[in-house]
Amino acid sequence: MTTLSLPDDLPQWTRAHRRHLHAIPELGGEERLTATYLAEQLDALGMPPHRGIGGHGLVATVEGALPGPTLAYRADIDALPINEANAVPYCSQHPGRMHACGHDVHATIALALARVAKINAAHWPGKLRIVFQPNEEGAPQAGPSGAQAMLSDGLLHRFPFDAIFALHCMPDLDVGTIGYCHGGAWASSDHFRVEVRGTSCHGAYPHTGSDPIAAAATMIPAIYTALSRRLDARHPHVASVCRFSAGNTYNVIPESAEFQGIWRALDPETAHSGQEIIRATVASVAQTFGLLAETHFHRGADVTTNDPTLLASALPILQRLLGQDLRLHPPQMGAEDFSAFSARVPALYLYLGVRNPALGITHPLHSPHFDVDEAAMPLAVHTMAHLLFALAQSGQP
Secondary structure: OOOOOOOOOHHHHHHHHHHHHHHOOOOOOOOHHHHHHHHHHHHHOOOOOEEEEOOOEEEEEEEOOEEEEEEEEEEEOOOEOOOOOOOOOOOOOOOOOEOOOOHHHHHHHHHHHHHHHHHOHHHOEEEEEEEEEOOOOOOHHHOOOHHHHHHHOOHHHHOOOOEEEEEEEEEEEEOOOEEEOOOEEEEOOEEEEEEEEOEOEEOOOHHHOEOHHHHHHHHHHHHHHHHHHHOOOOOOEEEEEEEEEEOOOOOEEOOEEEEEEEEEEOOHHHHHHHHHHHHHHHHHHHHHHOOEEEEEEEEOOOOEEOOHHHHHHHHHHHHHHHHHHEEEOOOEEEEOOOHHHHOOOOEEEEEEEEEEHHHOEOOOOOOOOOOOOOOHHHHHHHHHHHHHHHHHHOOOO
């Protein structure tokens, strides 16, 4: 069986590109410099990308010389509104912006996969599409995510593929390892907002009004309890209220109160049932207090699901490549808009170990101290290139 050729300078090459991208972080919808830089590198590789897909998205295609399937690899490219606290030469040059979720790493790996596939095009079966996706971090209430925007812009019709792959930096996995899970890899994510409207009165005479703060404060633990009692605990889910606002002085009960939070689950049925429980609980408490309440949901990402057939085909290849460094890893209650792809085509999402306590690299995602052991990148490129190549050779999926 034909083997792949990988460039000898892969560690240095990936490190240089990652550090350049890390220094120029841009928020979702603003990835102009990032997209321009990636397009220039793809041009230099002899594979000019299609630009402006779903915003600043890019798609590049490697045409293999042999017949085979069309596989896609996706990397997100946006950053977060965080001030970087790392004192490193490649620190963010954009105040208030940081690649604190590893998207600079993801984009570099995708760029390197394009390079490897191009080098091996003479014996690559089928096509490999490299998808650079903008705006993965977009809040659900702010409009369509980058994946949804690319799909709305005709991604699957203009650049069809049979399956799609991705990975994510995982700071609880040691460098040198890659993780996988069965079923849901990332949770669904819905933003909810509850408005409670009562009647204002003096704090010394609460009986003359209807207290929205007392009602809202009762609703929050009631929601937590109702979800834990009515949903199957074997199906992971979590609700968290993260914002509460009411009133403007210390001695007047206000007319209204509001709280907001997130609702997440690892299967669609639980996600839907939880929404109904939250709505019903809010309505019940509001009735008890004799006031009005409205619950609003903003739908975010769906569950990102690993296709069972694709995973079954990939696991023997991954085990051969990684041995004991392939880890069964718990699914994540974080969310990923890659779910928009996994809902439409077979998908496989893996976790990339980037942790190295010896270098002080232990901080979680979205931390101002987040960083990665850059040795993870050539491992990821080697693993994903051989996985994609082997699946293409076998005609999978």
